[in-house]
Amino acid sequence: MSQEPEGPDPLDRSPLRRSVEQEVADEFDFHLAMRARELAGTGLDSAEARRQAEARFGDLAEAQRLCRELAGHRERRARRIVFFSELAQDFRFALRTLRRRRAFATLAVITTALGIGAATAIYGVVDRVLLRPLPFDEPGRLVAVWASEPERRADPVLSRGWDKVPLGSDEYLALQKATRLRGIALFGTSANMLSNGSTRERVTTLVATSSLLPTLRVHPVLGRGFLPGEDVHDGPKIALLSWETWRSRFAGDSTVIGRSIRLDDYPYTVVGVLPPGLRLDRTATQAAVWVPALQGDYDLPERHNRQYSGVARLAPGATLADAEREASTLIGEATASPAGKSSARVADWQFDQTRDIRGSLLLLLGAVGVLLLIACINVATLMLGETAKREPELAARAALGAGMARLSRQLLTESLVIAGLGALLGCALAWAGTRALIAYAPPQIVRLGGIGLDFRVLAFATGCAVLTGIAFGLVPALTRLKPADYAALRMGTGLSGRRSRGPERLLIAGEVALSLVLLVGCTLLARSLGRLTAVDPGFVPDQMMVVQITSEKAPYDDSTRAARFYASAMEQIAALPGVVTVSASTSAPFTGGSSSSPTRPEGHPADPTVPPVYTQQREPMPGYFATMKIPLLAGRDFTPADRDGAPLVVILSEAAARRDWPTVSAVGHQIFWQGQWRTIVGIVGDIKFARLSREDEPILYAPYAQAPWGDLAIVVRTRGETGALASAIRERLDKLDPAATVLAVIPMVSLVERSYGEERYRTLLVTLFGGMASLLAAVGIFGVISRAQARRTREIGIRLALGSPAFAVIGLMLRETALGIGVGLVVGIPAALLVVRQLGPYLFQITPTDPTSFGLALLVLLGAFLAAALPPAWRANRVDPARVLRSE
């Protein structure tokens, strides 16, 4: 017992402690005996002496009751002290035994750390995005207000966002009358060039009504907010600075109020500074500058332009349903036209902001939860094996008088120590993991920026650790220490011979079933991603660069200057070596832009009672289709002759042509677009422009020269390597015009990849979890078979000596886990079928019950099984019968 230097045996229970009751009784008895003895000294007989002593004592029962009551506190404190000292002993003892069993402890801690680390990292993101309330006063009463147009669901161009239609002046005025909503506010963002003295910088600008700050209950830290009467057409050009901009660009100078700054070369007067960290949407970039909304010509009510998000507070006592009903009526009245009217959708603001990303994150949380469960089961399996090895030690403790509860508690403490160490390491993993999560995350998560390990996340990790520790500690404690086993331990007969392997099989079954669920999930996602990336976008993105340019509005009010700029830019690029062709278009595919407006084919008179049909619109330069390699299916391409003043022409995409002229060729027909009839001169192939998974949308192309609206993206078809070209292009264009800024020069392939970044991210993570799960399952199976091999060495020796063939011995070993695996599959396959149904919305061209995915998952699992099971099984076969028999 050399390893037990300090203190008594931790499993010892002191027999010397007496109960309070006993103590009071003993004490009183001593008193009475002493008094009786004294009285006996005066000549009384002993019975009389005792009687008089008792009389002198008074009410014995009452005194006892009082004393016991008073001593109760001491009893409780003593119990507490014993409990904690035993706990400390257990803890020290656990550390010591774990140090002795280093391999087991390392494996268990690493397994726990993987589970807890992954869970904590994902939880950190989920917590930050979905769970944490918005940092505003009474955030639960803030609601998003959108217009909603259910009839749009039928239109392929407009169906997206039919219930998230922005608001404009009409709706804003109408919603002022609402009684269920307080302080309706509109806001939107735009990108502008902020100039302050000599520095120029592209920033995000928030355009907001004067009601926004009061609605959010946010006050400027300096100066004032916008006032009612300032957010009107041609209102004063004033601006609020974000705290961060004020600190970094204006050095926190409080004399900034009243100073003039320039946004896109228009002067604005700074009237206030906003509080630090203010952002309206966690998943969006922070705005550097706020300016009043509703000031432009665009915002005039008669223009019916809708470009703002709405936010309001629910009136006291009002529910979301109340507010939505009222807002629907008000917006309906304001937008009523013969073609129909809009209604409203009112939703919890935070929920609405995270609507698109919520499902995806919960999916990841579910996957990581399954992984954590597998890790728990795995450690439980390890613990079971360890407990079996420790039978002699446990027997010794039982023989020395340690109770069953005490032994169970010792085992539980060990598992809690493992879980604690695992959580510690897991937090480190989560810290590193969160960094990786963000580095590879799609933009919505990247913008969350400061995801870290804060109190809430650490609390989550601790909770995980305690629960997992109890979960995998209880399994061996409960299954190992049945009263009968306990008796056997005391008698020293050991358990090996009569031990049930039920729990071990159950754990293996659970591990296999859960791994299968994860593996099927990740196979489905991976195959879906494969299908998605194989989609033909309708053009050739390889060997192609996209140059995104933004121009300041003021100098380019004159559209000829813009046209001149683009023409010379294209000329400069075309002269670069390695460039094959150059062209440009508004809203080039996968650049994030898209715009659409109503179109009407000839023969369809304008009918105000029918909702207009929308078509996507793009305005390319000559040579665009050739550069993009979009096939021309009929008619002709645009030529430089299709200029301003020439007959108005357009080219339709195949989907648009088929929609409007289903039976004849559209070439030569007229289409009404942007207030004028135009002749269709050609038809080109359909392309994907935002997401590969979307149906082809009808597109109308008009020559930029005849519709010079909006910024162009320049597309460059290159020969070979595109990397060096990017900096050359940037260099040429930077010198061209100071009012135009090159935002990015990116290979088209990267833009396409970015469009499925979220799918890829999700798939990558779930695949990572699936891989970890199968690794853990393999470790579990390896452990079980290794132990079986060790346990049955003698039996194997005899079998081999009696001439059993090698494969029979290997089969014997594999059978150790076969039942567990069989049960796991029987449970796992239906469970997987049930679970993956949730994946439906995330799959592209794959049904959740895809048999190939199930087959692949089973194959992976089989591979993991063989890799884990064969080495120890093979080792069993190498047993030398002679040696085994001799050693007996």
Next chain:
Amino acid sequence: MAARDRLHGTLDLLVLKTLSAGPRHGYAIAKWLEEGTRDKLRVEDGSLYPALYRMEKQEWIRSEWRTSELGRQAKFYLITPAGRRHLKAETEDWLAFATTVTRLLELAV
């Protein structure tokens, strides 16, 4: 109520006083009180113990089981540092009170 408090307080004070001389078991404390007060202050044996337990809870005294002079296990009480402080403060209070009352009583009215 005040009278009972005074009585408690007096008993506590006397017990602390005897323990300040060294550990004693309950019976020895009772004997000391009998002898010291020459039976003027008759305390029922049974009411001494709740007082001892109460003082133990207040941590003025603590107890341990020892072998008594007659070779039998008995519970001995020991005064704690807190008990000593209490004894000192209460003794001063008591003396001040007694002096005042005595002076008033001796005063010719």
